[in-house]
Amino acid sequence: AWSLFPILCLPLSLDRIFGIFFIFQTCIGFMGNSLLFTLYMYTFLILPHKKKPVDVILAHLTLANALTLIFRGVPNIMSSFGIKLEMSDTGCKTVLYIQRVTRSISLCTTALQSTFQAVTITPSDHKWAWLKKKISTFIQPSLICFWTINMAIYSVIILKTVASRNTTEGGIGYYTASCKSSAYDRQTSSIFLSTVFIRDLFFLSLMTCNSIYMVNILFRHHRKAQHIRSTIQSSQSSPENKATHVILILVSCFVFFYWTNTFFTVYLVYLAKKNYQLEKFSNFFSSCYPTICSFFLIKNENRISGIRLTLTLNKMMKYVKYVFIKLYSMLLHVRNVIFSFKNKHNY
Template identity: 50%
Template sequence: MQPLPGMSEGLGPIPIPAKSTTENKAMEVPVATILGTFHISQICIGVIGNLLLSGLYIYIFVLQPHLKKPIDSIFMHLTLVNILSIIFSSLSHVASSFGVRRFLDDIGCQSLLFSSRVIRGLSISITSLLSVFQAITISPRNTKWAWLKMKLSACIFPSFLLLWVINMLMYVHIIETVRANGNFTIVGRGYSHPYCQTIQFKSHNPDVFISVIVIYDLVFVALMICSSLYMVNLLYRHHRRVQHVHSLYLSSQSSPEHKATQTILLLVACFVFFYCANNFVTIYSFYIHEKIPKLEGIGTVLSSCYPTICPFMLMKNNKIISQFTSLISLMRITCSRREFRG
């Protein structure tokens, strides 16, 4: 009889040597380095972009107040939330990717995760507020939303305060259940982080906490989608009316309100895509029995994509940015002409 694979005559099974931990680490290093590079790129690009946009709005508020609009305060608040979101989400993962150990203690983990989750909730709610605000702004005067137009400006800052309080109260649970990583591996349901872990208490049911977060997110995402569909309908009806106008000027020009609406619709679509992708990774990593450390890094990259891209979308149709780029183009043309003549 022929010996089975892995067997020799009279000697029993031949042990197959396992891969050494050194080889496994050598295979893991490139993945960690790639994720670290992504995090650093998002921090540099996203923070710089949001700072530029914040500087633009500060310039408008201080030096050109006649150009200020009520919606600009929402944009400015969104840039602040974007900066904090990128820093809180990516900083610890950058340190982990490059082998920094014991970056956070218990208080550091509680502060970082509490802040990052509050900022995440604010990102959802402020983007939803932005979408609803714009939908009411462009609504016709004969609609049922017309009475809200005069009260929008007065409602912005109370809305900010309310959203901050709600999110801080909702995520205070994290302070009690998060600790720095110990000398053991998390198995079963729990939050996976390079430096932090969740501690399960008998008195705390994680399903209730997750259900509250999911309901909160779904309410604001539903508001976002409904207001976006309403704006799409308004833009479509406006386009149909404009087609009946024979003037080329009227049919080819777009009002600032419509440009802003298109930008916000693009923002909402971008947000919903990255929100769904990040939530899928986060929920999967929470409920998976054996934790995969790289999944949390991938989820963080996905969650930081929206705040990184957001300022560049908002700057695209900004009047001052357009004037500034036109001025730079004009200076380049003038310089090139002088060099050609010289």
Template identity: 50%
Template sequence: MKAMVSNAAVLGIFFVSQFGIGFIGNTLLLTLQTNTLLFQRRTKKPIDWIFIHLTLANVMTLLFSGVPEIIHYFGRRHFLDDAGCKAVLYLFRVGRGLSLCTTSLLSMFQAVIITPSNSRCAWLKPRISTCIFPAFLLFWILNMLIYIRVIMNVVAPYNSTQVNQIYSLPYCISEGPCTKKVSPFLGAMVTRDVLCLSLMILTSMYMVRLLFTHRRTVQHVHRTSLCPRASPETKATHTILALVSCFVFFYWTDSCLTIYRNYRHNLHGLENISLFLACSYPSICPFLLIKNNDRRSFLNVHFQKSESSH
């Protein structure tokens, strides 16, 4: 019994640490973005709204996954009824979906912004900013509709009497649905995941290629410099690669574990790993953005000036 209590305490401390780091990072990023929008209006950019929406989605994911998990591992059992389980798991899934969609939008937005003026896609530059808020609305509607199935299936563990159960979280049980009924839900979710991640990867590859081409051009012109420094373009490339790589790794690994758990019941050790992966990107994301976010945007005016001079 003491070993069990000790293990629960260790897991509780672990999730407290992850939640604390992620919450502090997202709060700091949100403060920086809010300060830019309210008090530095001359430097604000449309991409700041995407950062804010991504930060809010990450905070939403951390709150509705980390806090209940911490309460559970510090000894409070069965603290949610059916309505509480439905609300917590639904909002957690919606927040995670919003994080996916917003990261994809961020990648596409940056790709359009750095597109050369002589490109065939250059006509999107003055129009892309007008699509930000309609995209946010679409993301909310889409994810709220996709995860309605969660509300229908999730119950508190002590209220579940069915034998066919899928262990979702330590404090909530997802009762196994009929395959025919769950197919539209899985189809919509998989379609959204594949579309968003594909767009994210393709646009990131395009930006990496464009930024490295620009970097070689600048190095050729300024190769006599005695004190070479990492340019904003190089920092942006590293950030984009890290952001996309982290999201793809954590999201798909968690998705694979979730699918595996759905087919192999009573694997109670995997839900902790799955939750850790689900909360890893929201915890790491703000620090990646803050590190190379000198002017609230990955690609600052220096890039545009360098491009126009050549």
């Protein structure tokens, strides 16, 4: 507790508050997704007999979430504490490209996960029941297709993104504290925006339809169970029902955070005078889903026992506190060194 005293005594500006939130969000979310990704890799390599078809989807989802948190969180943490992140054109292209691709992979894999669960809980007498036996064969080709398409869509970022030397410059385009992506010509912009809009509309519509279908199945199942008292308890403890509830929550969270972030992104692109505080708020909001997603998945993961989960979460919180203190102290030290260096040169 005493180690936090020097930090808490420091004046907290709005930027520093953002930095504290980004540290907690990035550390907690990254460790949660890394824990799940490690579990899936361990299952694939060491315990293949315990592998589930949905593990492949979740491995890609947690990997995309972890990359999103790192490549969004670290630049925002550094800029929030006044540390100028000097990146080259190649660094800016890499960071923004990975941010966009991993965000899109989260969209696609969440839609695929909801589709898989909708097929899984389909009654045996339904006309789509034949998909139950074949849905697993479509997972890996779909994931490869998602990565290929999204990497191709956002290849235009590589051509238009450069390092930003002047933080006060504005105009139409996407600007951060270290990078800028200038506006495209009319033809390229029309093709790019149309492609992204069609992709987003398709996958969001797919998630919505799957959610409505799963809610309908659960409602009918619950109504039937009310007439048979002996099946009420089993229906409540059914793994399929638990997984379906988790996916419905994840889809709802994803749609909310996705559209909110999309609104902020479009607004910032066409804003004449760039607002970096609003940009940080947008980045924080867009990283909420990767963080929340990991905890819902951990809670629903039967291969992690309750005792191990409690111990893991306690260790994670202790580690986050330790990392937060060390990282905060390091950032303040680096900032003081930079300021003292500038003062010496000014004199």
